[in-house]
Amino acid sequence: MPQDRPTLLTVRDAAERLNVTPRTLKYYEERGLVSPTRSEGRYRLYDENDLERFGRILRLRSLGFSLHGITEMLKRPLEPTEGGHNRFSNDSLKEIRDALTQQVGALDARIEAMRRELKEAQTLMGYLSNDLDYVERRLAGENAETLLKQRREAHAKRAQKKPKAQDESA
Structure with a gap:
C-alpha cells in the first residue's frame, strides 16, 4: 500500500x-x-x-543566538552558496540586522524608563523611611517639636543641595 x-x-x-x-x-x-x-x-x-x-x-x-534573533532569522530564507552550504544573502542579513537593531533600541528605551522609575521609587523610599523614623522615634517618647525641627532643617539642607546637583548635570 x-x-x-x-x-x-x-x-x-x-x-x-x-x-x-x-x-x-x-x-x-x-x-x-x-x-x-x-x-x-x-x-x-x-x-x-x-x-x-x-x-x-x-x-x-x-x-548562542537569542530567540528574538532566531525569530528574525527564520523569517528569511537560506540561499545555497558555491560551497554547497545554505546561508543568508546580504539583503537578508541587512533585514535581520535592522530588525535586531530596532529590538535593541526598544529594549534600551525600556531600560531607561525602568531606571527613571527605580530612581523615583528610591526617592519615595527615602521619604517613607524618614516618615517611619519619625513615627518610631515619637513612639519611643522623643519630643515632637524637636523632631519636627530636625525634619525642617534636613529638608532645607536637601533643598539647597538640589540646585547644585541639577547645575552639575546640565
Whole structure:
C-alpha cells in the first residue's frame, strides 16, 4: 500500500528524534517558531519540514543566538552558496540586522524608563523611611517639636543641595 501522506510524528516521537524534551517543542510552538498540524483529537503532529525547522532552531540556540534573533532569522530564507552550504544573502542579513537593531533600541528605551522609575521609587523610599523614623522615634517618647525641627532643617539642607546637583548635570 503506497503512502501518499507524509509521516507525521507525535510530540513525544518528534522530541525523541530531536533529542529534546516534549516541553521544548511546545515552548518553541508557544513562541511562534513552529506551527505543527493537529489531529482530530487536537494532538500536535510534526512533519519533516517541522523537524528541519526545529533542527535549525536548535542549532542556532546551540550557537548562542537569542530567540528574538532566531525569530528574525527564520523569517528569511537560506540561499545555497558555491560551497554547497545554505546561508543568508546580504539583503537578508541587512533585514535581520535592522530588525535586531530596532529590538535593541526598544529594549534600551525600556531600560531607561525602568531606571527613571527605580530612581523615583528610591526617592519615595527615602521619604517613607524618614516618615517611619519619625513615627518610631515619637513612639519611643522623643519630643515632637524637636523632631519636627530636625525634619525642617534636613529638608532645607536637601533643598539647597538640589540646585547644585541639577547645575552639575546640565
